[in-house]
Amino acid sequence: MSPLDPRLQEALDGERDPGDLPLDLRDAYTRLTVATQLLEAPPPVSVASRVMAEIRRGPPPVLNEGLARRLLHWWLGRPRAVTVRLRPVWTLALAAGLATVLLLPWSSGIPTPGVAQGIANFVGHFPGARSVEVVGSFNDWSRGVLHLNDDDGDGIWHGEAVLPAGPHEYMFVVDGERWVPDPLAGRYVDDGFGAGQQNSLLIVRPASAQP
Amino acid sequence: MSWKLVLALALIARPAHLGAQTPPSNGTTRLPGRVPAAALPAIDSLIAAAAAESLPTEPLVQKALEGSAKNIPADRLVNGVRRGLLQLRQARAIVSHAVPGQAPPEGHVAAVAAALARGLSGPIVERLITVAPNEPPGPALHAAADLVAHRFDPDSAADLLVEAHNKGLRGVRLLDVAVAADHELQRPGGRTPSEALAHVRAMLPNVPTPARRP
Numbered sequence: 001m002s003p004l005d006p007r008l009q010e011a012l013d014g015e016r017d018p019g020d021l022p023l024d025l026r027d028a029y030t031r032l033t034v035a036t037q038l039l040e041a042p043p044p045v046s047v048a049s050r051v052m053a054e055i056r057r058g059p060p061p062v063l064n065e066g067l068a069r070r071l072l073h074w075w076l077g078r079p080r081a082v083t084v085r086l087r088p089v090w091t092l093a094l095a096a097g098l099a100t101v102l103l104l105p106w107s108s109g110i111p112t113p114g115v116a117q118g119i120a121n122f123v124g125h126f127p128g129a130r131s132v133e134v135v136g137s138f139n140d141w142s143r144g145v146l147h148l149n150d151d152d153g154d155g156i157w158h159g160e161a162v163l164p165a166g167p168h169e170y171m172f173v174v175d176g177e178r179w180v181p182d183p184l185a186g187r188y189v190d191d192g193f194g195a196g197q198q199n200s201l202l203i204v205r206p207a208s209a210q211p
Numbered sequence: 212m213s214w215k216l217v218l219a220l221a222l223i224a225r226p227a228h229l230g231a232q233t234p235p236s237n238g239t240t241r242l243p244g245r246v247p248a249a250a251l252p253a254i255d256s257l258i259a260a261a262a263a264e265s266l267p268t269e270p271l272v273q274k275a276l277e278g279s280a281k282n283i284p285a286d287r288l289v290n291g292v293r294r295g296l297l298q299l300r301q302a303r304a305i306v307s308h309a310v311p312g313q314a315p316p317e318g319h320v321a322a323v324a325a326a327l328a329r330g331l332s333g334p335i336v337e338r339l340i341t342v343a344p345n346e347p348p349g350p351a352l353h354a355a356a357d358l359v360a361h362r363f364d365p366d367s368a369a370d371l372l373v374e375a376h377n378k379g380l381r382g383v384r385l386l387d388v389a390v391a392a393d394h395e396l397q398r399p400g401g402r403t404p405s406e407a408l409a410h411v412r413a414m415l416p417n418v419p420t421p422a423r424r425p
Contacts, residue, residue, distance in 0.1 A: 137273045140241065141280040167325060167353060169277070179281060187357065189329050192274065193283045193291040201329075203353055205383045 008032075113162045118204040120163045122148055122172075123184060127155030129174050136170025136199075138163045143173065165206040169199040237262045238272035246275050250285035257292050266299045267321045298324040305333050309340040318347055326352035335365050342373050350385045351376070357389035361396065363404050368392075371408050378416040391418040 008025050010016035018029050113119055122134050132148040138161075139145040148157035169189060172180045181188060185200035239258050246254060254275045261268045274295045278288035302323035306315040319340070326336050331352060339351045351372055358368035368389075375388045388411060395407035402410065411418060 135280060137277070141273070141276040143280065167349060169273075187329075187353070187360070189325075191277065191281075191291070192294050192328065193278055193281070193287050195287075197281075199277075201353075203350075203383070203386060205386075 111162055113207040115208065116165050116206060117162050118165050118207050120161050120168075120202055120204050121158070122146075122160070122182065123156065123158045124148065124172050124180075124182060125156055126150075126172075126174050126180075129155070129157065131175055132157040133173050134159065134161075134170055135173050136168050136202075138168045138170070143176075148172075163202075163204045165204050168202045168204060170202060171199055237268040239268075241272060242275055246279045247285050247288070250275075250279075250288045253289045254292050257289070257296050261296055261299060264300070264303075266296070266303060270299065270321055270324060271295050295324070298327050301333070302327060305337050306340065309337045310344045316345065318349070322347065322349040322352055325349070326356055329353070329356035330359060331356050332365060335359075335369050338369050339372060342376055346381065350382050354385040354389040357386070358392060361389075361393050363392065363396075363408065367405065367408055371412055374412060375415050375418075380416050380418070384416075384418070384420075387418045387420055388415075390421050 005025055005028075007016060007021060008029055011018045011021055011025075011029050012032060018026060021029060124132055126132050129150075132150070133143065134146040134148065135141050135143060146159060146161055148159040150157045169191075170182070172182055174180055179197075181198050182200035182202075185202060187201035187203070188198040189201050191197045191199045237258055239255055242251060242254065254271075258268050258271050258275075261271055271292050274292050275288065278291050283291065299320060302320045303315060305323055306319045310316070310319075323336055323340070326348075327333070329352075335355060336348075336352060339355060340348050343351070354372055355365070355368050358371070359365050371392065372385055372388060375385055380388065391414070392407050392411045395402055395410045396404060398407075
């Protein structure tokens with residue numbers, strides 16, 4: 001650092017009139033005085049405020065799309081060491097869940113029939129009915145198991161079920177109280193309770209023998 | 212291996228293991244709560260009798276559940292189950308006569324009882340069983356019952372089914388024989404039942420398979 005001229009120092013200390021200084025020193029005196037005033041004055045915006053303003057402004061759009069894609073490829077393609085810690089029970093559960101998802105047929109609303117099973121179609125024309133269900137030997141004559149649907153409200157109720165291959169007796173139950181044989185069954189058998197009522201008879205073909 | 216894993220594997224393995232040790236049930240455990248209390252003792256007694264005679268009990272359990280679901284009065288419900296027991300006894304006699312010298316194959320008695328319930332006569336049933344004593348008789352019997360229900364002569368129907376069997380048709384394909392005969396009967400222009408049967412006989416074993424609904 002070059003030493004300060006004593007005359008300039010005296011002028012800065014107020015011990016000499018700046019007007020008595022030579023021209024070059026007077027110019028230096030003026031610049032030093034302005035600098036001193038700038039340092040003494042408080043900044044118009046604090047540093048903290050400026051930093052926060054930069055943060056709020058968000059990241060600058062510096063990368064173009066091609067470069068970003070290349071960086072992503074590089075990051076994804078680079079081999080990395082990954083540590084995975086597994087609990088055997090949860091791993092088995094996860095495997096079972098995956099197997100279920102992969103093995104279940106999602107294209108159809110009913111499961112795929114097994115070797116000794118077949119698909120039974122039930123159709124009935126019951127205009128104005130509020131509900132129609134199928135009750136028979138395949139569900140121990142239980143109510144509420146196999147409901148037919150009439151989504152378009154045209155009075156034609158239908159449903160499908162996977163049943164064991166072989167003969168099954170059944171009836172439709174309309175509106176929860178009216179027992180009706182299936183008019184399309186084609187096969188009927190006396191129910192044996194002495195009132196001459198007939199059950200419908202369905203013979204389910206094994207899936208392998210179904211057309 | 213954690214204790215949780217051991218427990219999970221044990222729970223998974225448990226049902227099959229215990230299933231082998233569970234004593235056979237005659238199905239009566241499904242009846243309480245569904246069959247009217249007034250009918251339950253008599254029905255239990257009928258089912259126990261069937262089990263004691265080595266007859267299948269499931270048809271009787273089904274009949275009891277069916278009658279209960281239909282709210283059949285207790286006396287008629289018991290009579291319906293009793294009638295089922297009588298048909299099972301008759302069926303066993305027919306099977307024993309058709310297949311002498313051996314215990315009735317599994318499923319034969321129930322299938323024959325169902326055929327009797329559909330109206331087939333004992334001699335027709337026996338004839339059809341004799342043709343193929345070691346095959347499940349259900350399809351042939353139902354095919355015969357279908358033909359009889361459509362007013363075909365029972366003996367002629369049995370003849371057709373025996374011939375179909377001799378030409379290689381088995382199982383549910385015998386049902387297709389009955390369907391084909393019915394179609395021939397309903398064909399425009401009118402065929403007599405014997406003409407329809409003759410026509411189907413001529414096409415054996417190449418009877419068509421129905422579209423979807425059997």
